[in-house]
Amino acid sequence: MTASPRPGILVVDDEPRSVEVIARVLDEDFDVHTALSAEEALRLLETEWIQIVFSDQRMPEVSGVEFLTEVRERWPEVVRIVITGYIDPEDIIGAINTAGIHQFITKPWHPDHLLLTARNAARLYQLQREHDRLSGELKLLTPVAESRVVTRRERVAQHYRFDSLVRAPGSPVDAVCRKAAQVAGFNVPVLVLGETGTGKELLARAIHYGSPRSDRPFYAENCGAIPDELLESELFGHKKGAFTGAHSTRIGLLEQADGGTIFLDEIGDISPAFQVKLLRFLQEGEIRPVGSNETRTVDVRVLAATHRDLPAEVRAGRFREDLYYRLATMTLTMPPLRDRPADIPVLARNLLERLSAAHGKPVAGFTDETLACLEGYGWPGNVRELQNEIMRMLVLCEGDRLGAELLSDTVLRGAAMSAHAPPAGAGGDAAALEALAQGGPLKTRIERVEAGILLETLVRCRWNKSRAADELGLSRMGLRAKLERYGIERAATAQRH
Known part of the structure; x- marks a missing residue:
């Protein structure tokens, strides 16, 4: 059976002239096949892709309804239409019940009406096939959908497990x-x-x-x-x-x-x-x-x-x-995060991996100096604040690693203060206040704050001592003297790594 790009129609009538006229009306839009008997029509249905059958009701061997009843049994998807000059309500009901007739066309018919009926029948055939296809898909879809739901549920459960x-x-x-x-x-x-x-x-x-x-x-x-x-x-x-x-x-x-x-x-x-x-x-x-x-x-x-x-x-x-x-x-x-400093590097790496993947900006990780600063800060906003800080650094990063110079002033200042003011965890101005609140004479307290400012500035300037000295209003020799006095070295900021 071969398929035509145009819908296939079979016209069945024992009157050659009638068949010829109908075929001429439909030939422009359809691939028309003709038969002068029910037997010939059945042979065509076996070899050609027929979507619609127009059959005359009165034929010598069998009636149109009897012929279309057999068509219904063997090719149920074919749209069946009867052309007749005799309309009896009981015949119509019987034909619909036994042959599943889609429509009756009465003689004499009008060409436009015949063509419109054929086009509607072709559309009906396509809708029926689409319905059958979707019905089959739905039967297969139920177990597939259930399987997908179970798989996704397991993935979600794995993602949110305690580990x-x-x-x-x-x-x-x-x-x-x-x-x-x-x-x-x-x-x-x-x-x-x-x-x-x-x-x-x-x-x-x-x-x-x-x-x-x-x-x-x-x-x-x-x-x-x-x-x-x-x-x-x-x-x-x-x-x-x-x-x-x-x-x-x-x-x-x-x-x-x-x-x-x-x-x-x-x-x-x-x-x-x-x-x-x-x-x-x-x-x-x-x-x-x-x-x-x-x-x-x-x-x-x-x-x-x-x-x-x-x-x-x-x-x-x-x-x-x-x-x-x-x-x-x-x-x-x-x-709180300040009570679990060992978690900070692990969390930071995990957050960076997720954020870089989400924003399409891959980076290799953090420098040791950066991780030391992250650990030294108190994170009053906890993990949420840590995530925001890493997102900010990722946006500003131009290299393959997030360096300490990308950290915000608040984090740098807090980390620097904590290095010289032992209560770890307080950040920003709070760290300075805690440094001042430590015991000892005024000079010692001020020196603690000064050491924190020196360290924060050096980290932010990427340990460029000339830049740091210029920013602080010191000579390079003066800065070096203060660093030696307070024992501030670059390696000290990364001693945990």
């Missing part, structure tokens, strides 16, 4: 992860404490993907970023028209997370009024969308986090004690 929290061997985060892994399998609320940017949400995701709910949804909401009205709508949903701007019904995150986990970040910032609504949900497991009188039961595990001291907030009357105990069945604390 994926980047840290150095022996990090204080190890103890937190061990405790979190123990509680992950129990369906109890967990309160994660820690400063902003310490990775509380990453820990919450690891708990979810390490729990029996890992194949169900995980949603995160920052409760401190939006007012009560919007927060209630976000979590509980709302009905259309419940308030100005509610143009459609919204399903809240708690209902969307049914069977899974929701992470409520900055839970310590919610108002006393909303604390009551959240407590009711935790006690009853029920939600009521804004503007609705109906309650719905949902099964959601709640993980919460805050940078605030919640017990102090409870004592001050700003946070409900009963809500606190509902949330704090298990409490975990993420340590």
Whole structure:
């Protein structure tokens, strides 16, 4: 069977003149085949790619309906049309039921009507084939889609497992992860404490993907970023028209997370009024969308986090004690970056790898001097601040490594101060204040600050002593004397590496 670029039509009639006229009308748009009997038509159907059959109803051997009934059984996709001069309602119903007739054309027919019918029939044939193709694809798609979902779910779970929290061997985060892994399998609320940017949400995701709910949804909401009205709508949903701007019904995150986990970040910032609504949900497991009188039961595990001291907030009357105990069945604390300096180089390399890949700017890594400065700074903004600093350096970098001269003044100053003011961790002006607060006479305290300024300037000037001396308003000999006095050497800044 050969396919033609034009739709194939078979015209069947025992009247040669009738066949010739129909063929002439259709020949411009279609590949027309003709037959003067049902037997001849069946042979053509076996050898040619026929999409539409026009058959006369009255033929000597068999009727058009009888012939088209056989066509339906053998070639069900072919569109079948009867041409007749006799229309009886019962015949029409019978023909539709037995032969699946698409359309009746009455004699005498008009050429334009005949051509339009043929074009519509060709379109119908293509739609039927497309429908059959898509139906077959859908049958295959279900197991393929399920397999893809399972594969992606496993990849996500691998990405958020406890081992994926980047840290150095022996990090204080190890103890937190061990405790979190123990509680992950129990369906109890967990309160994660820690400063902003310490990775509380990453820990919450690891708990979810390490729990029996890992194949169900995980949603995160920052409760401190939006007012009560919007927060209630976000979590509980709302009905259309419940308030100005509610143009459609919204399903809240708690209902969307049914069977899974929701992470409520900055839970310590919610108002006393909303604390009551959240407590009711935790006690009853029920939600009521804004503007609705109906309650719905949902099964959601709640993980919460805050940078605030919640017990102090409870004592001050700003946070409900009963809500606190509902949330704090298990409490975990993420340590700040200043308490885990060994993690800083590991985190920095990991962040640089991800950022350089995301922005298409590959670099080999950090200089030892840069890593020493990163370790010496206190990072009050924790991992989030570290990420921003590395992103800034990557943008400014013109070589294959991120040198210390790319560091911001805040980080350089803080690292320099910490080198001569032992309480490690404070950055910027805080480091200077701590240096001054150290014991000893005034001269000693001022010398500590002076040593920090010298070191910060040298690092920023890439140890070009002439530039540093010029910036500080010193002679080169004067700068050298001060460096010898304070024992400042370039190797000292990279002694940990």
